[in-house]
Amino acid sequence: MTNVTKSTLNEAEFPKPTLISVNGVALEVFEAGRQNAGKPIVLCHGWPENAFSWRYQVPALVEAGYHVIVPNQRGYGNSSCPAEVTAYDIEHLSGDLIALLDHYGYKDATFVGHDWGANVVWGLTLLHPGRVNGVVALALPYQLRGEKPWIEFMEEFFGSDHYFVHFNRQPGVADVILDENTARFLRNIFRKNVPQKAPEPGMLMINLAKAEEPLGEPVMSDSELAVFVSAFEATGFTASINWYRNLDRNWHLLADANPIIHQPALMIYGDRDMIPKFERLPEFVPNVEVVNLDCGHWIQQELPEETNETILKWLEQQNNS
Template sequence: MKERNFRRIETNGVHLNTVVEGQGPLVILLHGWPQCWYLWRHQIDPLVEAGFQVAVPNQRGYDGSDAPEEIEAYDILHLTGDVVGIADALGHETFIVVGHDWGAPVAWNTALLYEERVNAVVGMSVPYFRYPVGALTKQENFGDNFWYMVYFQKPGIAEAEFEADIRRTLRIIHYSISASAPEGIVLNPKPSTSGFLDGLSDPEQLPKGMTEEDLEYYVAQYKQSGFRGNLNWYRNIDRNMEITPQLEGKKISQPALFIAGEKDIVLQFPGMSLDAMTELVPNLKAQVIVPGAGHWVPAEYPQEVNKALLSFLKDFSPQR
């Protein structure tokens, strides 16, 4: 693995273990779950070579970064405040924010809440949206079927399942929502009393974009952090809507880009609509759907992602 320059950045009341590379306009890359900074391993150097400074934090609740005890410490106001604090710590008045999976809602909301600070925003996998409170977290909305966001609401349950065998957990999750998995395996109905991993395949081979070395790195990260802090992000889904009523109907004004894999199951989630996003993000320059890619598009198809990302960012590069 290539050596990276890690800095422990103090921001918004926490310390975040952050890769910082390069010089120039700042690009902050935000990972999702169950990931860490390492998701962006193929994007850092191309961005640096294009003239950007790149900051890639392990966000709060992830290895090497602080993991506050209170569930409310993981709401969207804390998470977006962390992002702006990274820019402050690195001496940047404005920046570009890029997020994948859970990092995408943080990126979209940073652009909304700190409009004057964010020059451009990129979301990957998760379009910008606002759900009604309870729509994703109440079992009655899913009948007798299992829905993972409901399962994650009660502290300790998912943690116990996942931490029983961290290597198996990460191997199954990363495979199941990759392009390598059989189509629809995650969304196949199962009883509401099921565990997250029930019915999912434990693959003989790792998915596209993941090597044994990659898996071992993730396992080491999660053996240190566990799952409590990062699962607390899900326990704030409703709170995020309740504490940001001022964002209801507000549009993202900055130049924006959306990237997702053709086979990404997130695009099949209830209420998910790329058309709706175009109304809320009027300056959306492009929606890039990468053929053959699953959920982990930055790792599965890095060349395609880098091409789209650098093309979008060329107007912000000092090398233009």
């Protein structure tokens, strides 16, 4: 098992991208370990991140014998950014990943997702169970499909200032503010060991974009942060925020899916993350193993070695079972 420390990897060593046409879009894909063809693992980033958020996992997975495929999903980096909001629903996002498997000639793969990437992987597994042989989710657990669409429920429960609700009910407002303050917003959101305090009034993401001073400690170096900043300065934030604008649509699209996920799954929580853990997870994902790490939301970037060890140990167990 490899030990990857924060000093051994930088943006210059991340795999060079290829633009691959799939599902009506072009995806910027970072690939490593082609010599391990036959053991695919697909890494799906969250928001506001991109493929580079997996920089510490790629070499460890290659060394462990995997063909590692890391797309910038639609709306990110040099991948296509369709104008239509509905182009970012779960059918399109999961369809991109299925088409990527087809491109490489794979029937199925293990899918790893962090944050929004985890949401996509859960949805992909519900819609296309035959194409997924294992699930690794970081930060975001399986989301129970309740009686009300998700945004409608959140608006009642959390109010109109909750950023999921705000993105949907006030389209374009936050986008402009984030675009105008890209570097500051990303500097302020990619933090760890943030002190606990009462939430401020207003919308969290807009507050972060306007805050003069960041809290806690930086998750990454300035040169690493610059990779994300330059990517979002080029695309703006609207395409990536459009993922949020499809949550109620996704609720309808998943209506007929069997809600039980039978594939082996690994759920990695950060104990200091503000996303709540889902106590009923084993009801819906009966073959799940749950691991808690002492970190915040940016799990694989905050604790790269521990994340790698956790994932590699679980993968080894699946291979031996």
